[in-house]
Amino acid sequence: MSPRKVTPSLRLDSDPSSRTGSGAGQLSKVRWSVVFDEVELTAAEISKLAKEARPLVRSGGKWVAVEHADLEAAAAALEERAATDQLTGAEMLRYALGLEGTPLAGGVQIQGASWATDLLRTAQEMGGEPATTxxxxxxxxxxxxxxxxxxxxxxxxxxxxxxxxxxxxxxxxxxxxxxxxxxxxxxxxxxxxxxxxLVVAPPAVVTNWAGEAAKFTPGLRVLVHHGARRASAAEL
Structure with a gap:
């Protein structure tokens, strides 16, 4: 048996066949579970484990001990979210970023195809590297x-x-x-x-914006729609 302690996390699975709408407002059916290490457990399985004197889960070919306190926290987290069976893309993203809070140390994992998972994947692929000029x-x-x-x-x-x-x-x-x-x-x-x-700016900085554009990005065509010499409708 492995002596290491496992960290539980919530898993949020979205059903791609249930999606309606698009973008942040995309609505999907969701299912909640808890993951201990690599082992996914439902509320019923957690309840059964909690009754054992020394609860164990099999992960990576080894039996791993699970703390009763973690099982209690996992059961409470699932019960709290039992009625939440639909979420928008924006709501899923808030869970993934930890903005909705969770009592489990591992946070929330987002699974399935959805706007939120696509967005998170894109963010990971960025790698945080600065762009080139x-x-x-x-x-x-x-x-x-x-x-x-x-x-x-x-x-x-x-x-x-x-x-x-x-x-x-x-x-x-x-x-x-x-x-x-x-x-x-x-x-x-x-x-x-x-x-x-369209750049909307206070009158005091309009001229500065046009000047900065001419200085840094001379290849961009800039039209100023302000003052007596504002761009005409034909130019716009």
Whole structure:
């Protein structure tokens, strides 16, 4: 018997055949279970194990002891979620990120095909590596700007919005311009027409935005719809 202690986690399985809608609002039927090491247990199996004097599960060819306290916590977690048999993609994502909380040390594992699992897989494939400065960008992005650029690209690919929050003077405008340039490049490489982007800014910074675009991304066509010389309807 293995002396090591196993860490329980909740498992959330989504039924791909039950999906309705798309994106964060995609609704799926779900099933809850608990995983001890590599062993998945239902509520009934946990109840049976809890009655044994020394509960054991077989994992990786070895018998592993399970703590009664962990079984009690697992049973309580499943009972608490017994009535939750449908979740949206956004709700599943909140569970996966630990935002809904769980009494089990191993957190929540998401299984099955769903918007949330696809999103998490994409995030893992990113690997957290900073993006490279896109071709056509005049200047050099700092490491934290390239990290932000990678994050913005991930949000774009996932169809999500986000907030780039940095202190003033740390280069949010060049970072966003590099993101727009990278998006244009990806569209052209895919044989598509680049989609326009609308920048809504206070009047005091409109001129600065246009100037920064001309400086860092001269290949992007920028039209200013403000003041007496605002772009005409034909230009837009």
């Amino acid at each position: 896109p071709d056509g960008f005049v200047g050099e992005l700092r490491s934290y700007q390239r990290e932000a650029l990678a994050w913005l690209g991930f949000l774009d690919a996932a169809g999500l919005g986000g907030c780039l929050a940095l202190d003033m003077g740390l280069g949010k405008t060049p970072t966003m311009l590099s993101h727009l340039l990278a998006a244009h490049t990806r569209a052209r490489e895919a044989g598509e027409d680049p989609a326009p982007a």
